[in-house]
Amino acid sequence: MRTSPHGSDELVGPPDARRPGPDADEPPVLRAVGLRKHFPVRGLRNHAVVHAVDDVSIDLHRGRVVALVGESGSGKSTIARLLAQLVPATSGQILLHGTDATATGRRAFGRYVRRVQMIFQDPFGSLNPIHTVRYTLTRSLRIHQGRLRGAELEAALDELLTRVQLTPPARYVDKFPHELSGGQRQRVAIARALAADPEVLLADEPISMLDVSIRLGILNLLRDLRDRLHIAILYITHDIASARYFADRTMVMYAGRVVEQGDSESVTQDPAHPYTQLLISSAPDPDDLAARARGARGEAPSLVRPPAGCRFHPRCPFAVDLCRTEVPPLLPVSDGREAACWGYSQRDGRPEVGSVLEAYGARPGAAGEVDR
Numbered sequence: 001m002r003t004s005p006h007g008s009d010e011l012v013g014p015p016d017a018r019r020p021g022p023d024a025d026e027p028p029v030l031r032a033v034g035l036r037k038h039f040p041v042r043g044l045r046n047h048a049v050v051h052a053v054d055d056v057s058i059d060l061h062r063g064r065v066v067a068l069v070g071e072s073g074s075g076k077s078t079i080a081r082l083l084a085q086l087v088p089a090t091s092g093q094i095l096l097h098g099t100d101a102t103a104t105g106r107r108a109f110g111r112y113v114r115r116v117q118m119i120f121q122d123p124f125g126s127l128n129p130i131h132t133v134r135y136t137l138t139r140s141l142r143i144h145q146g147r148l149r150g151a152e153l154e155a156a157l158d159e160l161l162t163r164v165q166l167t168p169p170a171r172y173v174d175k176f177p178h179e180l181s182g183g184q185r186q187r188v189a190i191a192r193a194l195a196a197d198p199e200v201l202l203a204d205e206p207i208s209m210l211d212v213s214i215r216l217g218i219l220n221l222l223r224d225l226r227d228r229l230h231i232a233i234l235y236i237t238h239d240i241a242s243a244r245y246f247a248d249r250t251m252v253m254y255a256g257r258v259v260e261q262g263d264s265e266s267v268t269q270d271p272a273h274p275y276t277q278l279l280i281s282s283a284p285d286p287d288d289l290a291a292r293a294r295g296a297r298g299e300a301p302s303l304v305r306p307p308a309g310c311r312f313h314p315r316c317p318f319a320v321d322l323c324r325t326e327v328p329p330l331l332p333v334s335d336g337r338e339a340a341c342w343g344y345s346q347r348d349g350r351p352e353v354g355s356v357l358e359a360y361g362a363r364p365g366a367a368g369e370v371d372r
């Protein structure tokens, strides 16, 4: 293993011989079909629920990255937690290599976690401050790979730390989390996930709490794991630019539903769904989107009583009656791309979708004049 000559700490090295590369038409490692998660709302009568995720399907392939983007509260983390089986789905199915993987007991969950690991946003919170790197990684190796001892254990620790570019390993292995930088801690968290030798990594905003200067290093590390270990990665982010840089496919979420999906380049460069257009126009600052969308179209929709039909219709300048009554399915837009917008259907009375920004006018406030 050596460092890239391109300035970043991107790894360049041969693929892992133990894991042959993926074929183009290989079936997904992990597939979710029609996932739904409704959280009960405490204190509200009539069995009110938060519609956090509705009818979401995802395929994760070996050696491929799927980015999940969308504004705060759109259901991204809930999807990751459902796929990790940290929370049970209200309905829908999770398939690992084509077989129903719903873990019904501790043993089945243990087997599942060995294949599907999660990386969290806050590397400090996810590492126990009273344990050294050695303790954290040894524990994970023992849980997932049995009782390694002596030289075998040291070699496994060395390999893990080298894989996440904490080299030389001896410099890091006996450190406590508070003795490491944010980026180094996230590398330890990734090493802990790799100790399970997983096929799937679910990375929930893995760089958002890190200093901007070290974000690229972590993304390049994840990319290296994709390319050399052929791990399937779900990458959750607010940052469209990083999705474009890092992910093969991008899925855009709005209010618990997927509104657009396709190859990252065309979704980010030529967004089809009106919400994606708004999201892209606000990049790279997602907070700008929230402010802009709220300023433009009132509050984000209630997920307890989500809007009927297309959930984006109260904000959409193109909405027609059909949008207010029927939920649009994901419809083909172009090769491999889909958008959940009636504008791409052949239905009578379909809306005519154009540029959201032109429809809103240059000033966000101008959108307030658009008919609801």
Ligand SMILES: Nc1ncnc2c1ncn2[C@@H]1O[C@H](COP(=O)(O)OP(=O)(O)OP(=O)(O)O)[C@@H](O)[C@H]1O
Pocket: 039, 040, 050, 051, 052, 070, 071, 072, 073, 074, 075, 076, 077, 078, 079, 303
């Ligand atoms: N345990 C829970 N109980 C009740 N509601 C929940 C629970 N977890 C999440 N929610 C709700 O589900 C919705 C989706 O939340 P989620 O955390 O998945 O969003 P997100 O897209 O990850 O947002 P962010 O970008 O802020 O991390 C939100 O309305 C949230 O309040």
Ligand code: SF4
Pocket: 273, 274, 275, 310, 311, 312, 313, 316, 317, 318, 319, 320, 323, 328, 340, 341, 342, 343, 351, 353
């Ligand atoms: S045109 Fe209709 S279906 Fe399409 S995003 Fe707007 S409200 Fe939704």
Ligand SMILES: [Mg+2]
Pocket: 076, 077, 078
């Ligand atoms: Mg989240």
